Amino acid sequence: MGNDSQARLAARYGAPQIAALKQCNATIDQLLEHRSVRAFTDQPLADGTLETLIAAAQSASTSSNLQVWSVVAMQDDERKGRLSVLAGNQAYIRQAPLFLVWLADLSRASRLGEQHGVELEALPYLESLLLGTIDAALAAQNAVVALESMGLGSVYIGGIRNDIEGVAKELDLPAQVYPVFGLCVGHPSPDRPAHVKPRLPQAAVLHHETYSAAAEQDVIAEYDERLGAFYHREGMKAGGWSEQVVSRLREVSSLHGREALLGELKRMGFGLR
Amino acid sequence: MGNDSQARLAARYGAPQIAALKQCNATIDQLLEHRSVRAFTDQPLADGTLETLIAAAQSASTSSNLQVWSVVAMQDDERKGRLSVLAGNQAYIRQAPLFLVWLADLSRASRLGEQHGVELEALPYLESLLLGTIDAALAAQNAVVALESMGLGSVYIGGIRNDIEGVAKELDLPAQVYPVFGLCVGHPSPDRPAHVKPRLPQAAVLHHETYSAAAEQDVIAEYDERLGAFYHREGMKAGGWSEQVVSRLREVSSLHGREALLGELKRMGFGLR
Numbered sequence: 001m002g003n004d005s006q007a008r009l010a011a012r013y014g015a016p017q018i019a020a021l022k023q024c025n026a027t028i029d030q031l032l033e034h035r036s037v038r039a040f041t042d043q044p045l046a047d048g049t050l051e052t053l054i055a056a057a058q059s060a061s062t063s064s065n066l067q068v069w070s071v072v073a074m075q076d077d078e079r080k081g082r083l084s085v086l087a088g089n090q091a092y093i094r095q096a097p098l099f100l101v102w103l104a105d106l107s108r109a110s111r112l113g114e115q116h117g118v119e120l121e122a123l124p125y126l127e128s129l130l131l132g133t134i135d136a137a138l139a140a141q142n143a144v145v146a147l148e149s150m151g152l153g154s155v156y157i158g159g160i161r162n163d164i165e166g167v168a169k170e171l172d173l174p175a176q177v178y179p180v181f182g183l184c185v186g187h188p189s190p191d192r193p194a195h196v197k198p199r200l201p202q203a204a205v206l207h208h209e210t211y212s213a214a215a216e217q218d219v220i221a222e223y224d225e226r227l228g229a230f231y232h233r234e235g236m237k238a239g240g241w242s243e244q245v246v247s248r249l250r251e252v253s254s255l256h257g258r259e260a261l262l263g264e265l266k267r268m269g270f271g272l273r
Numbered sequence: 274m275g276n277d278s279q280a281r282l283a284a285r286y287g288a289p290q291i292a293a294l295k296q297c298n299a300t301i302d303q304l305l306e307h308r309s310v311r312a313f314t315d316q317p318l319a320d321g322t323l324e325t326l327i328a329a330a331q332s333a334s335t336s337s338n339l340q341v342w343s344v345v346a347m348q349d350d351e352r353k354g355r356l357s358v359l360a361g362n363q364a365y366i367r368q369a370p371l372f373l374v375w376l377a378d379l380s381r382a383s384r385l386g387e388q389h390g391v392e393l394e395a396l397p398y399l400e401s402l403l404l405g406t407i408d409a410a411l412a413a414q415n416a417v418v419a420l421e422s423m424g425l426g427s428v429y430i431g432g433i434r435n436d437i438e439g440v441a442k443e444l445d446l447p448a449q450v451y452p453v454f455g456l457c458v459g460h461p462s463p464d465r466p467a468h469v470k471p472r473l474p475q476a477a478v479l480h481h482e483t484y485s486a487a488a489e490q491d492v493i494a495e496y497d498e499r500l501g502a503f504y505h506r507e508g509m510k511a512g513g514w515s516e517q518v519v520s521r522l523r524e525v526s527s528l529h530g531r532e533a534l535l536g537e538l539k540r541m542g543f544g545l546r
Contacts, residue, residue, distance in 0.1 A: 012332055021328060022321025027300055027422035031329040031415055048295025054479050055294060056304040058472040059285055060414060063431045064521055065514070067473055072480045079482060103484075108477070109522055111486065112493070112515050120522040126538075127434065127531040130406060134431075134453065137410035141333060142304055145418050149300035158336045158407075161400065172483040180407065199331040200340055204381070206327050207345045209352060210445040211376075213384065220385070241338070242385050248337055249382055249393040258400040262546060265399075273535060 008032040014198025014226035030148060035194040037153025038092045040186030045097050049150065053100075053185070056146035057139035068128070069136040070105040072171050073098060079170065086166045087159035087182060088256055096184035101160060101167065102140045104132025106176040106270070123176075124271020136180045147185055153194070157182030162257040164264050175269030198223075198230050200241075281305040287471025287499035303421060308467040310426025311365045313459030318370050322423065326373075326458070329419035330412035341401070342409040343378040345444050346371060352443065359439045360432035360455060361529055369457035374433060374440065375413045377405025379449040379543070396449075397544020409453045420458055426467070430455030435530040438537050448542030471496070471503050473514075 006020040012032050021028070050073055057071065074080050075098060083101070084093035093099050106128055113120040122128070144154055160167055160182040167179045188194065204219045224240025231238040238244065252259050266272060279293040285305050294301070323346055330344065347353050348371055356374070357366035366372050379401055386393040395401075417427055433440055433455040440452045461467065477492045497513025504511040511517065525532050539545060 009328060012328060021325045023319055023325040023423060025422055027303065028325060028329055028419050030300065031332045031419055034332045034334070036334060046296055050479075051475065052294045052296040052301060054475050055282060055285060056301055058475070058478065059304045059307045061307070061309060061417070061429045062472075063429070064517075065470060065472075066518060066521065067478065070478045070480060070484070072482070072484060074482055076482055105478075108486070108489070109518050111489070112518050113522070115490075116515070116519045118519050118523050120519070121525050122522045122528050122532075125525075125528065125532050126535045127528055130434070130453075130534070131431075133403060133406055134410045137407045138414045141411045141414035142418070144334070145415070146301050146304055149298055150296060156334050156336070158404075161403070170483075171480075172485070174484065174486065177484070180403075197338060199335075202324065202327050202331070205331065205340065205343045205378075206323075207343060207444075209345070209347055209349055210443075211343070211345060211447065211450070212445070213381070213447065216381070216384070217388075242389070244337075245339060245382050245385050246389045246391050246393070248339065249386070249395045250391050252394050252398075255395050255398065255400055259395075259398050259546070261403070262399045273532070 005029060011196040012199060013201060014230050031145070033196060034148060035196045036155040037188045037194050038155050039189035039192035040092065040096050040153070040184070041189050043187045045152070045185070050098065052150070053143040053146050057143040060138040060142040062135045062138070063131050066109065066131065067135065068105055068109060068132040069139055070103045070108070070177070072101045072103065074101070082170055083167065083182070086163050086170065087157050088162055090157060090159055092155065092184050093157060093182065096186040098185040100143070100183040100185060101171060101179050102136040102181055102183065103173070103177050104129065104136050104180050106132055107174045110176055125273045129265065129270055129272060133180055140181070140183060143183070152185055153188035154183050154185045157184065159256070161261060164261065165268065168268060178265060178268055178270070195234065198226050278302060284469040285472060286474060287503050304418065306469060307421060308469045309428040310461045310467050311428050312462035312465035313365065313369050313426070313457070314462050316460045318425070318458070323371065325423070326416040326419050330416040333411040333415040335408045335411070336404050339382065339404065340408065341378055341382060341405040342412055343376045343381070343450070345374045345376065347374065355443055356440065356455065359436050359443065360430050361435055363430060363432055365428065365457050366430060366455065369459040371458040373416070373456040373458060374444060374452050375409040375454055375456065376446070376450050377402065377409050377453050379405055380447045383449055398546045402538065402543055402545060406453055413454070413456060416456070425458055426461035427456050427458045430457065432529070434534060437534065438541065441541060451538060451541055451543070468507065471499050
């Protein structure tokens with residue numbers, strides 16, 4: 001492994017002295033270099049880009065090949081503008097040439113049941129919500145890997161869940177479909193380059209054989225420092241990670257409407273037993 | 274794009290005459306070639322493989338950098354054997370040299386709240402379950418891309434959700450952590466090569482601007498034929514996709530215990546409001 005791989009890993013963990021990975025290659029280098037892009041040029045996407053991203057997405061695993069996900073691709077500026085408002089006024093939704101809304105979609109299976117005159121008794125359970133959510137996430141992540149390999153950038157928009165009924169109305173979603181998250185796609189703006197954000201040391205997330213949080217406090221203290229140093233380099237005033245997590249989750253108001261998800265999903269036809 | 278790319282796409286959709294993608298590269302070719310591997314050689318993984326997979330996983334996006342996921346890596350044969358039983362007797366869990374259980378993990382945030390003497394009021398909502406589930410799925414899919422780039426194979430194990438309390442006991446999971454799925458990792462056995470399974474035509478999952486199922490029936494009829502032809506080539510007796518979906522979802526018994534997820538998650542400390 002060359003110095004470049006070590007530098008990528010050092011940025012990923014905010015740890016300049018970290019030992020290089022023993023196993024690495026160009027694909028893994030690309031994964032390590034991921035950063036969320038929130039500023040795009042107005043360059044349109046090359047012809048055929050969307051079809052490539054969808055082929056990559058569909059190549060991801062799907063539970064029992066049920067394929068309980070769909071995606072809506074938006075390029076219309078006015079619609080992107082309305083979605084941007086629904087998702088908490090995130091300007092880059094409007095700016096990105098392509099906005100993808102990834103859906104957990106049980107409606108396709110439901111329609112098949114109706115056509116066959118069969119009631120799908122296994123559908124109205126929380127398990128189905130998870131199936132669709134996981135299918136959509138695996139698919140979307142493959143699309144992200146594909147678009148980054150093409151020199152494009154993206155950012156996930158969880159704010160789409162702030163008002164899933166509003167989004168469903170805008171996208172004309174049938175019952176038993178919910179928007180899991182959005183994804184802005186475009187050419188990264190060179191004027192506002194995004195940087196790799198350091199993650200927790202592996203020791204905090206990786207457990208061997210069984211779960212153990214025994215060494216966690218020291219590991220997180222180390223990360224608090226590393227992330228603080230990263231924000232300092234970025235010219236941002238921000239505390240350590242621990243503070244951020246606590247301040248993000250201490251009040252229901254930070255959910256921006258997502259505290260109502262359960263009721264909304266039920267009204268949208270999810271059984272959730 | 275060469276003929277190889279066209280052949281990969283043809284296999285992905287079970288459509289020999291499909292037009293080649295206009296945008297493609299080696300990374301996308303790898304994504305298109307994904308197949309689930311259920312037979313492994315007894316060759317151990319190269320030194321450092323696990324650390325590389327975790328670095329790739331941690332490089333995936335995570336909502337607000339909360340990192341509400343963890344993973345347990347299992348190499349112990351007896352433990353893998355017990356997990357295999359819990360997940361519905363899937364022999365490849367035992368056979369794979371590495372078995373990863375991906376966790377939605379709200380407990381780390383909870384411990385931080387306790388240390389700061391702050392109640393995290395935004396935590397006991399369904400939204401948190403989705404956060405952790407999505408974070409875990411994005412991370413795992415990055416690991417899958419990384420391992421395939423290294424010539425390894427894998428298969429997701431949703432059967433881990435058949436008995437999440439049993440798995441939690443085996444892995445010593447704290448409250449507010451649940452196993453989302455497993456992942457078997459190893460060297461694919463050349464004796465039982467896995468093939469690319471055709472997916473739905475893009476027209477079935479990709480919607481433009483708004484959702485529309487208008488042309489769906491014809492598209493699915495086409496896919497029923499293509500998937501039937503695939504199973505025929507594989508020497509398997511299986512109907513079309515529609516039949517499979519309906520037969521998989523018609524009875525609660527096909528959930529193999531996952532119909533109890535809601536109650537189990539509540540007992541495991543998830544608020545789910």
